[in-house]
Amino acid sequence: MAQVKVNLPGGPSGRAKIAGAGILVLGGMLVSVIAMSLFTTEVAPSEFAVRQVFLGPKKGVQDDIYGPGLHFVMPGYERLHTFPRSMLVLEFNDDEVTASTDALIAPSIRIQTSEGYQVTVDCTIAYRIADPYKLITAVGPGNLYEASLMIPRSDKVLRQKLGELNAEQFYQGHLRRQKAEEARELLQADIEADGIQVWNVMVRHYRYDSRYQEAIEQRKIQDQTVFKNRAEAVAANREAEKNRVLAEGSAAIAVEKQRGSSEIQRIEADADLYYRETVAKGDLEVALAEAEGTRLENQALQAPGASNMVGLKMAEVLQNAQIIVVPTDGPGGVNPLDLDRLTQGW
Numbered sequence: 001m002a003q004v005k006v007n008l009p010g011g012p013s014g015r016a017k018i019a020g021a022g023i024l025v026l027g028g029m030l031v032s033v034i035a036m037s038l039f040t041t042e043v044a045p046s047e048f049a050v051r052q053v054f055l056g057p058k059k060g061v062q063d064d065i066y067g068p069g070l071h072f073v074m075p076g077y078e079r080l081h082t083f084p085r086s087m088l089v090l091e092f093n094d095d096e097v098t099a100s101t102d103a104l105i106a107p108s109i110r111i112q113t114s115e116g117y118q119v120t121v122d123c124t125i126a127y128r129i130a131d132p133y134k135l136i137t138a139v140g141p142g143n144l145y146e147a148s149l150m151i152p153r154s155d156k157v158l159r160q161k162l163g164e165l166n167a168e169q170f171y172q173g174h175l176r177r178q179k180a181e182e183a184r185e186l187l188q189a190d191i192e193a194d195g196i197q198v199w200n201v202m203v204r205h206y207r208y209d210s211r212y213q214e215a216i217e218q219r220k221i222q223d224q225t226v227f228k229n230r231a232e233a234v235a236a237n238r239e240a241e242k243n244r245v246l247a248e249g250s251a252a253i254a255v256e257k258q259r260g261s262s263e264i265q266r267i268e269a270d271a272d273l274y275y276r277e278t279v280a281k282g283d284l285e286v287a288l289a290e291a292e293g294t295r296l297e298n299q300a301l302q303a304p305g306a307s308n309m310v311g312l313k314m315a316e317v318l319q320n321a322q323i324i325v326v327p328t329d330g331p332g333g334v335n336p337l338d339l340d341r342l343t344q345g346w
Helices: 011-039 132-138 144-162 173-194 210-301 306-320
Strands: 040-043 047-053 060-066 069-072 078-084 088-092 104-106 109-112 118-129 196-208
Touching: 040 047, 040 078, 047 132, 060 132, 078 132, 088 144, 104 144, 109 144, 118 144, 118 173, 132 173, 144 173, 144 196, 173 196
Parallel strands: 088 104
Antiparallel strands: 040 069, 047 060, 047 078, 088 118, 109 118, 118 196
């Protein structure tokens, strides 16, 4: 392999100057890093901070709030105290397996119910630090607020509000949620002045002691049996009501059919009567007309000259009759037109 030599200008003294300059640069950088680490404090994106001054006329916690980034801090003179600005979780839970890994864990709450039974309750409280200045002045720096503020105050409020429920009311979800909301409001009012904002209080799980649990289960079975019997009785009553309605409906249908048949018969009888009355009236009118015609005909026959008309009628009658010649004069003569003589012997 070929070797390459680089001749620095100026000989050994030049190389010494360049090496000294490099050392100075590295030294300056090292000093800058050390100065930055000593005179700055980084606030993470999920944090905010407050400044505490140890010396001078402004000694104490300052009310200014610092956001994420690098901030100049004079060592020995002042300090930045950081606090999380994201949502925090406090969980009362004895079971570490089911507990959240990023939550503050405290023992489950033992609540004495209004009638004297004990219920073990697992609860979760979601909260956030709203004002780090109020928090550090009221409680102190770091996470002192967890053990000295959140856990004892939350435990007290949850015991107070959930203890207003009796043992059976824990089974009723709307009552549990109502008391949990009342606990949230009471806790919020209690720690709001300390810079904490409570978002939610959730009852996750509850457990009775074994003796009361068994009694509750037996009572629930009895209640369910009563409800079942009531439901069956209601179903039987509704079935009987349905049958009654069906029977009434069938009877009403039969009555309506009979009424319809009677109405049809009545209409047919009225129609037949009307027909008979109309026919009888027509027959009467015809008979009266015929009688009137006979009367008028008789009256006409009694009028002068009627005998001639009778003779004409008789001639019409005899028009197709066999002609018999009879003598019309002498003692045995017959005049067929002499009606007076012909009718004398009648």
